[in-house]
Amino acid sequence: xxxxxxxxxxxxxxxxxxxxxxxxxxxxxxxxxxxxxxxxxxxxxxxxxxxxxxxxxxxxxxxxxxxxxxxxxxxxxxxxxxxxxxxxxxxxxxxxxxxxxxxxxxxxxxxxxxxxxxxxxxxxxxxxxxxxxxxxxxxxxxxxxxxxxxxxxxxxxxxxxxxxxxxxxxxxxxxxxxxxxxxxxxxxxxxxxxxxxxxxxxxxxxxxxxxxxxxxxxxxxxxxxxxxxxxxxxxxxxxxxxxxxxxxxxxxxxxxxxxxxxxxxxxxxxxxxxxxxxxxxxxxxxxxxxxxxxxxxxxxxxxxxxxxxxxxxxxxxxxxxxxxxxxxxxxxxxxxxxxxxxxxxxxxxxxxxxxxxxxxxxxxxxxxxxxxxxxxxxxxxxxxxxxx
Amino acid sequence: xxxxxxxxxxxxxxxxxxxxxxxxxxxxxxxxxxxxxxxxxxxxxxxxxxxxxxxxxxxxxxxxxxxxxxxxxxxxxxxxxxxxxxxxxxxxxxxxxxxxxxxxxxxxxxxxxxxxxxxxxxxxxxxxxxxxxxxxxxxxxxxxxxxxxxxxxxxxxxxxxxxxxxxxxxxxxxxxxxxxxxxxxxxxxxxxxxxxxxxxxxxxxxxxxxxxxxxxxxxxxxxxxxxxxxxxxxxxxxxxxxxxxxxxxxxxxxxxxxxxxxxxxxxxxxxxxxxxxxxxxxxxxxxxxxxxxxxxxxxxxxxxxxxxxxxxxxxxxxxxxxxxxxxxxxxxxxxxxxxxxxxxxxxxxxxxxxxxxxxxxxxxxxxxxxxxxxxxxxxxxxxxxxxx
Numbered sequence: 001x002x003x004x005x006x007x008x009x010x011x012x013x014x015x016x017x018x019x020x021x022x023x024x025x026x027x028x029x030x031x032x033x034x035x036x037x038x039x040x041x042x043x044x045x046x047x048x049x050x051x052x053x054x055x056x057x058x059x060x061x062x063x064x065x066x067x068x069x070x071x072x073x074x075x076x077x078x079x080x081x082x083x084x085x086x087x088x089x090x091x092x093x094x095x096x097x098x099x100x101x102x103x104x105x106x107x108x109x110x111x112x113x114x115x116x117x118x119x120x121x122x123x124x125x126x127x128x129x130x131x132x133x134x135x136x137x138x139x140x141x142x143x144x145x146x147x148x149x150x151x152x153x154x155x156x157x158x159x160x161x162x163x164x165x166x167x168x169x170x171x172x173x174x175x176x177x178x179x180x181x182x183x184x185x186x187x188x189x190x191x192x193x194x195x196x197x198x199x200x201x202x203x204x205x206x207x208x209x210x211x212x213x214x215x216x217x218x219x220x221x222x223x224x225x226x227x228x229x230x231x232x233x234x235x236x237x238x239x240x241x242x243x244x245x246x247x248x249x250x251x252x253x254x255x256x257x258x259x260x261x262x263x264x265x266x267x268x269x270x271x272x273x274x275x276x277x278x279x280x281x282x283x284x285x286x287x288x289x290x291x292x293x294x295x296x297x298x299x300x301x302x303x304x305x306x307x308x309x310x311x312x313x314x315x316x317x318x319x320x321x322x323x324x325x326x327x328x329x330x331x332x333x334x335x336x337x338x339x340x341x342x343x344x345x346x347x348x349x350x351x352x353x354x355x356x357x358x359x360x361x362x363x364x365x366x367x368x369x370x371x372x373x374x375x376x377x378x379x380x381x382x383x384x385x386x387x388x
Numbered sequence: 389x390x391x392x393x394x395x396x397x398x399x400x401x402x403x404x405x406x407x408x409x410x411x412x413x414x415x416x417x418x419x420x421x422x423x424x425x426x427x428x429x430x431x432x433x434x435x436x437x438x439x440x441x442x443x444x445x446x447x448x449x450x451x452x453x454x455x456x457x458x459x460x461x462x463x464x465x466x467x468x469x470x471x472x473x474x475x476x477x478x479x480x481x482x483x484x485x486x487x488x489x490x491x492x493x494x495x496x497x498x499x500x501x502x503x504x505x506x507x508x509x510x511x512x513x514x515x516x517x518x519x520x521x522x523x524x525x526x527x528x529x530x531x532x533x534x535x536x537x538x539x540x541x542x543x544x545x546x547x548x549x550x551x552x553x554x555x556x557x558x559x560x561x562x563x564x565x566x567x568x569x570x571x572x573x574x575x576x577x578x579x580x581x582x583x584x585x586x587x588x589x590x591x592x593x594x595x596x597x598x599x600x601x602x603x604x605x606x607x608x609x610x611x612x613x614x615x616x617x618x619x620x621x622x623x624x625x626x627x628x629x630x631x632x633x634x635x636x637x638x639x640x641x642x643x644x645x646x647x648x649x650x651x652x653x654x655x656x657x658x659x660x661x662x663x664x665x666x667x668x669x670x671x672x673x674x675x676x677x678x679x680x681x682x683x684x685x686x687x688x689x690x691x692x693x694x695x696x697x698x699x700x701x702x703x704x705x706x707x708x709x710x711x712x713x714x715x716x717x718x719x720x721x722x723x724x725x726x727x728x729x730x731x732x733x734x735x736x737x738x739x740x741x742x743x744x745x746x747x748x749x750x751x752x753x754x755x756x757x758x759x760x761x762x763x764x765x766x767x768x769x770x771x772x773x774x775x776x
Binding site for chain 2: 044045046047048076077078079082111112113114216217218289290293294296297299302303304306307309310311312314321322324334336337338339375376377379380381383384
């Protein structure tokens, strides 16, 4: 499992004192090759942290040999000094690993607006470099956790190659990858263009379709490293399927660990005119606080669902409100825009997973599913100052 | 105060048994003229309740002689039968008042997806018609309350004329007037075009700038009735100012009574390139659950503020993230996109009102303010099934 599941990678995770908890907080992932292909996608927030600025440039040539990640500080909104800290971090890793600093990607996560403790971080890098191992994936996954309650890892097997990965994130998840770090590794032989295209498509179908609270963070980064150590060049379709499956499994783990949630809610839109329309309706519902609070209350409140759907402009999602059907866990509580089956037939309390299906009856686009969570007391508690 | 503050109007509010609480739930507002000018703006939600469908048509000619409003049921998602109920309601009022049903506007508020108790409603209309009085404004304002804890009324004096009004709404407030009913009255002489233009401008600068939880309801309606009973034709600018002031005062009362809120939060954006840009940034912040939860925690978390601002696309709001200043209650906690004054100088616990100012330093558009509330445990409680 994790980033060392694929051949050609070593990793480590150590405690460097950046987290007040004393837990592991510096992770290192190294691609020992023979290849050094890399691709990455980043937050679309215009306010981006120093490591995002750095890594965007560093991955521009499609090559990377290492990723260093820290929790305990986002290094965002830290000005030129913060960027200098990221630069020093990459240089320090490069020196320890004897690679170019331009081939070192940097990720940070934690509080915004505070400088990193650089002596602690560089000492942590030294310790992580010394601890690098082909079994280090689990430690690395643990070291990037912030409010996560469990480490998120994945391993998908291909024919003679595989995809491994780790992610962190337990709140602020949203389209465009809010507050989420993910490193994927593969021993497949890929060229840079294929890696980039595959990663973008996988992210679009996974991380961009989880929407925990609509926020986009300053630090979100998803990285793919390909070592080529398997010596196998996979069919593009087969590789895409494996990579998408890996990201979808990680995304599902992120939703399952979302801050304070008591329900994981899948909103599926069918019968749209096209994918854009389906996605717009699904997102309008997954972002409705009223809907999310109703889910917390185990209330299959279809009125809030269709009212949320109704906020999507007609030019984005053409449909007739009088044709909408809504099912909650298989019970069609709304039929043709009005009352359907008895809502008391829906037992939400018994299941953590809730499946909402909205049938637009407007076209024949394939179904689109967006995952979110309910809005709970614990969400409010964890995101108010009591806990930070 | 309320809808009977201006001359030429009578009103009443009675208990008809629609609300399980037994409180007043049917209101009637009658324009005794001599004029019968009317204008209205409605929710932009595509899923609209039967009374919205009816009133949109009825007000199309710029004339109305009465408004009937009920709480205890929204008559939304009730199909053709629900529209027939609204039609019967208007006919019944028309008969009692000896006017055309096409001059009767209808508003409903309450739960979605349930038919109204028509015998109770028509009996309530009879009682309200019998109780109509030039002092009935307060009763009418009380009869439209749902989860409101206080009635909302206003009276703005012009030169020889005035504007009165009432509103209800205590949650789901949003741009485009979510779950909000408002009736404004004036004894000024207006023509229909002036009334319509003035109401749209006033709503744009008031109800469209409160954003309690981002939802838009199926029933939101704002109505202006002009009796001309003062015999005075006001200067258009003076009337606009008075009407805007009236709607802003009502909007402020709605925010102050928002479900479960502990802070009223004004987000002001300065230095934008234009009003659209300023509004987009303000709304991105007022819709951020993370920001709103931080406010609840009395945490002047400027990182969440600029991260929310950063979600606005550059073509909508051009600005340089490295120039952003953010003040919270006068303390500039973020300067030039980085750490500013000590955030511990901000004492949020001591004040219900919070003023956030975001300076974009991108242009010279006038400041735009959007009001919202914090995200609290009580919000979650009141909007989950426990309370409905």
